[in-house]
Amino acid sequence: MSPFGTQKGGDVREKGRERFIRNVPRTKGYVAFAFVLALLLAVTGCAGQAAQPGGGSEETPTLTVIGPWSGDEEKQFRPVLEEAEKELGIKINYQSQRAEDLQNVLPAQFSAKKTPGDVIFVSSSWLVTSNAQHLEDLRNIWTEPEKFRLSAVEADGKIVGVPYALVVKPGFWYRKSFFENNGLEPPKSWDDFRNLLAKIRGISGVKNPIASGDGVGWPLSDVVEHFLITFGGPQLQLDLIDNKVNWQDPKVKEIFSERIVPLLQDKSFSDPKEWTNAVDLWWNGEYGLFFMGNWITGMVKDPNDLGVFPLPDAKGIVGGTDYIIVPAYGAHKDEAKKLVEFLISKKGMEIRAKQGGKLSSRTDTPTDIYPPADRAVAEAIQGMEILPDLDDTIGGKWQNTFWDRLKLLWVKPGDLDTVLKTLDDARE
Amino acid sequence: MIHKANDDGPLPGEGQRGYLLPRSFVSKLSPEREPFWFAVPALLLIFVAVVLPSASTLVLAFQGPNHEFVGLANFRDVLTDPETLNLSRFPGHSPPWGALIHNALWILIHLPASVGLGLLLALLFREVPGNQILRLFVYLGMILPMVIGGVLIRFLFDENAGILNGALELLGRSDLVRTWTAYPETALFALILGSVWLWVGFPLVLFSSGLTTIPRELYEAADIDGAGTWAKFRHITLPGLAPVTSVVVAMTILWELKIFDIVYVATQGGPGGASLVLALQMYFAAFRALDTPHASAIATILTLLALLVGIRFVRTAKGA
Numbered sequence: 024m025s026p027f028g029t030q031k032g033g034d035v036r037e038k039g040r041e042r043f044i045r046n047v048p049r050t051k052g053y054v055a056f057a058f059v060l061a062l063l064l065a066v067t068g069c070a071g072q073a074a075q076p077g078g079g080s081e082e083t084p085t086l087t088v089i090g091p092w093s094g095d096e097e098k099q100f101r102p103v104l105e106e107a108e109k110e111l112g113i114k115i116n117y118q119s120q121r122a123e124d125l126q127n128v129l130p131a132q133f134s135a136k137k138t139p140g141d142v143i144f145v146s147s148s149w150l151v152t153s154n155a156q157h158l159e160d161l162r163n164i165w166t167e168p169e170k171f172r173l174s175a176v177e178a179d180g181k182i183v184g185v186p187y188a189l190v191v192k193p194g195f196w197y198r199k200s201f202f203e204n205n206g207l208e209p210p211k212s213w214d215d216f217r218n219l220l221a222k223i224r225g226i227s228g229v230k231n232p233i234a235s236g237d238g239v240g241w242p243l244s245d246v247v248e249h250f251l252i253t254f255g256g257p258q259l260q261l262d263l264i265d266n267k268v269n270w271q272d273p274k275v276k277e278i279f280s281e282r283i284v285p286l287l288q289d290k291s292f293s294d295p296k297e298w299t300n301a302v303d304l305w306w307n308g309e310y311g312l313f314f315m316g317n318w319i320t321g322m323v324k325d326p327n328d329l330g331v332f333p334l335p336d337a338k339g340i341v342g343g344t345d346y347i348i349v350p351a352y353g354a355h356k357d358e359a360k361k362l363v364e365f366l367i368s369k370k371g372m373e374i375r376a377k378q379g380g381k382l383s384s385r386t387d388t389p390t391d392i393y394p395p396a397d398r399a400v401a402e403a404i405q406g407m408e409i410l411p412d413l414d415d416t417i418g419g420k421w422q423n424t425f426w427d428r429l430k431l432l433w434v435k436p437g438d439l440d441t442v443l444k445t446l447d448d449a450r451e
Numbered sequence: 452m453i454h455k456a457n458d459d460g461p462l463p464g465e466g467q468r469g470y471l472l473p474r475s476f477v478s479k480l481s482p483e484r485e486p487f488w489f490a491v492p493a494l495l496l497i498f499v500a501v502v503l504p505s506a507s508t509l510v511l512a513f514q515g516p517n518h519e520f521v522g523l524a525n526f527r528d529v530l531t532d533p534e535t536l537n538l539s540r541f542p543g544h545s546p547p548w549g550a551l552i553h554n555a556l557w558i559l560i561h562l563p564a565s566v567g568l569g570l571l572l573a574l575l576f577r578e579v580p581g582n583q584i585l586r587l588f589v590y591l592g593m594i595l596p597m598v599i600g601g602v603l604i605r606f607l608f609d610e611n612a613g614i615l616n617g618a619l620e621l622l623g624r625s626d627l628v629r630t631w632t633a634y635p636e637t638a639l640f641a642l643i644l645g646s647v648w649l650w651v652g653f654p655l656v657l658f659s660s661g662l663t664t665i666p667r668e669l670y671e672a673a674d675i676d677g678a679g680t681w682a683k684f685r686h687i688t689l690p691g692l693a694p695v696t697s698v699v700v701a702m703t704i705l706w707e708l709k710i711f712d713i714v715y716v717a718t719q720g721g722p723g724g725a726s727l728v729l730a731l732q733m734y735f736a737a738f739r740a741l742d743t744p745h746a747s748a749i750a751t752i753l754t755l756l757a758l759l760v761g762i763r764f765v766r767t768a769k770g771a
Contacts, residue, residue: 126739153741230610300609
């Protein structure tokens with residue numbers, strides 16, 4: 024028996040179906056074929072359109088803005104975009120993409136003369152310069168360089184990237200309540216600092232005096248750069264970036280062997296651990312200090328409980344930014360440039376600064392507009408030289424090598440010579 | 452039986468085909484060529500997405516930075532690079548030993564561990580009531596995206612959150628507590644062990660289904676002959692599972708050769724290159740150093756290794 028009825032019944036249905044098929048007009052086959060083809064074209068067409076920025080009507084163009092911020096950081100950035108939409112009469116489609124992903128995506132997209140966004144924030148100046156031929160010249164926007172704490176990125180005779188909000192790595196963060204409860208005070212000298220670490224080590228429940236952030240690797244490089252700038256001076260940082268001083272230079276080696284390695288050997292620093300996890304552990308009192316950029320003010324439950332100190336006698340600190348670029352392949356390049364102009368304007372920068380988590384890169388932004396925790400940072404860095412981030416500026420594979428070797432140094436401080444030699448070899 | 456289309460309309464079976472495609476086109480198709488036309492879209496896709504990029508990579512592997520022909524220079528550079536092969540440290544010192552050796556170690560440790568454990572669990576679960584639920588729990592590791600797997604491995608061996616360190620503390624060995632993925636001596640082995648947990652579901656499921664294909668009568672006959680458990684396992688179970696085993700071994704080796712995501716997320720190949728593997732080395736060469744010839748040479752080596760396994764697998768499968 025057929026599962027669909029009796030054999031006889033099945034034959035009848037089969038004959039009926041044959042008749043039906045025979046009666047289908049021949050044109051119907053073409054219609055179906057054309058429909059399938061049209062559907063395929065529509066789907067691929069839509070996909071292509073979605074991949075290209077610059078949609079919207081002629082009156083209100085939609086700009087795709089790509090930045091690395093999501094979650095709370097995105098919330099802090101949204102008000103700026105909303106104000107830009109009002110002021111410029113545009114619509115903005117904001118997409119969040121990690122800086123690491125952009126490093127992979129942008130070169131491939133640009134090679135195909137395409138861009139995923141009209142305005143893109145890139146954290147590494149190296150990535151900007153290495154793609155300079157694909158970027159618009161922003162010289163007409165960069166008219167007041169003296170009003171900025173950081174320089175624009177210049178390549179191929181063009182201004183290809185302009186600095187947005189400033190992040191600084193001001194030093195070691197602590198909880199004011201933790202310090203008060205344990206009778207601790209920020210250090211005023213190197214000996215004070217060592218004594219502070221010894222006191223923190225003695226506090227019940229503390230695993231290590233300093234939490235070491237890790238993950239991709241950059242948190243360790245920030246710590247090392249702070250030591251290099253403090254004990255070698257701001258010029259050493261610049262010379263290392265320009266490859267004028269090598270890593271096995273006695274001056275550099277001395278900073279490592281006399282300042283960093285002893286702290287690693289006596290376990291003042293914890294093992295490297297995923298940095299967002301490290302924030303929680305430090306906040307919960309398992310560690311006393313945590314070296315991080317000022318964006319940490321947006322990551323803790325009570326920013327007013329935050330205190331920060333640089334290493335005593337530090338003359339400079341690392342300041343980083345996300346450089347704004349306008350790719351040459353967007354559909355709304357003029358509107359994109361106007362948006363960039365607004366973002367780095369006094370008004371645009373002040374809106375961002377008010378949200379906290381980042382500082383204005385402009386020198387004419389008053390400090391009283393910041394939330395308290397950020398205001399403290401803004402005041403603390405006044406008079407200090409703001410220096411470019413070493414590994415972000417050098418970039419490329421060397422950056423990965425730097426991060427990776429520091430992870431090794433953190434658990435094998437005795438391997439210092441090998442680590443420094445590898446850094447020199449990789450630079451060559 | 453071969454039907455021919457005629458002017459009166461399609462014969463049974465041809466109707467559905469003629470309904471979607473222009474009938475005049477369908478009528479021109481000879482039955483012998485028909486399967487080919489059905490395969491055309493898939494073949495086109497494979498050509499565009501696999502064959503062309505592979506050929507392009509192969510060509511790049513023999514070119515210099517300016518697309519000039521350099522012969523085997525890129526392969527020589529890759530194979531003499533300590534990142535690939537560091538015989539000065541192997542085996543006397545702790546890693547890094549080079550990505551090639553790390554991949555080989557991955558196969559040497561992970562393959563017997565995951566295949567053996569999968570077989571053992573399949574045998575144990577065979578007679579257990581509700582074994583499907585047990586299998587599901589073990590298979591969860593396979594369902595997880597490997598990126599999540601990498602994050603979990605990182606936490607598994609973390610000083611503060613890790614279950615391994617928790618167990619060590621319970622056993623009174625707090626002196627051994629550390630972040631295992633942060634140390635060069637242990638990072639690679641921690642990843643390999645963690646990946647056994649992620650992969651063991653695959654051999655378990657295949658061996659479980661393989662066991663159901665072995666006729667029960669063979670075991671009953673062996674019982675009558677007085678065969679012991681080991682004898683039954685050796686002379687009935689193992690030969691009965693041979694075809695499945697060849698699939699499991701081949702797929703596991705291929706997985707181990709192309710391992711990337713777990714390492715990328717958990718250690719980035721560190722510390723100090725101690726857990727670097729070929730696929731990650733290729734990624735760094737391509738997207739960090741922007742050195743496509745070097746990356747292409749690594750990709751070609753990786754493909755050749757995978758091909759060796761694949762060919763061996765096909766031959767074994769044919770034999771089975």
